[in-house]
Amino acid sequence: MPQYWLMKSEPDSYGWDDLVTEGEGTWDGVKNAQASNNMKAMKKGDQVFFYHSCQGLDVVGIMQVSEEHSPDVSTDPERWVVVKVKPVRKLAKPVPLKAMKQNPELENLAIIRQSRLSVAPVTESEWDAILAMGGG
Template sequence: MAKWLMKSEPHVYSWDDLVRDGETDWDGVRNNAARLHLRAMREGDEAFFYHSNADKAVVGIMRIAGAQKPDGPDGAWVKVPVQPVRKLPRPVTLAEIKAEPKLAAMELVRQSRLSVSPVREEEWALILEMSAGA
């Protein structure tokens, strides 16, 4: 199962909103690189929920809950259904991620504007460790 990271501004749609809704379609992505990642997602993949702007932190884990669907009338863009899995014990901030040399290759760091990006297994595991607190 692949791992991903998806960004949202918390004042627009937050982790708590997702928990309240139970499931939502991750839509509105209008960037080609992000679209390619959305298309590569499969049901059962997991993704970090990242709060951009105010928080700048990974706050939770969600699950891709089904197949991608067209987003918009012409079908050029796609959206995927996601469900909350669990909140992280503690948010892992962008500052912490940038301070960790093992995470320097993350797309989150390398291309900060990309709203949907892949996460390597070892990066995923390390962020979970950081959240659990060493």
């Protein structure tokens, strides 16, 4: 059974369009223990929301984990990990953080409770709610 996640990236550093252009991206540079542990829990085939942070502040697309964690050689490979992801599709409409905060179905969403967490789990019901807000 697939798990669901949300991963944040600043669109001026690495946005949805960059991932689509590459066809497969390496999610690296994550230097937070909880986020790193979340990446270690990811399995190939898991579904992931791509969230634009700092600018936009919204979920813009769906990715899929294409390769499970391996050492992050761009930082400290003994401590941090990367995963590979592929774009699945762009949402019909972006789902802003403000709208997510107003949806009672998302009151326990990890990025609302822990705004600085860059890689977070999403429950199946939260996934379905965000998907519905983004046009299905």
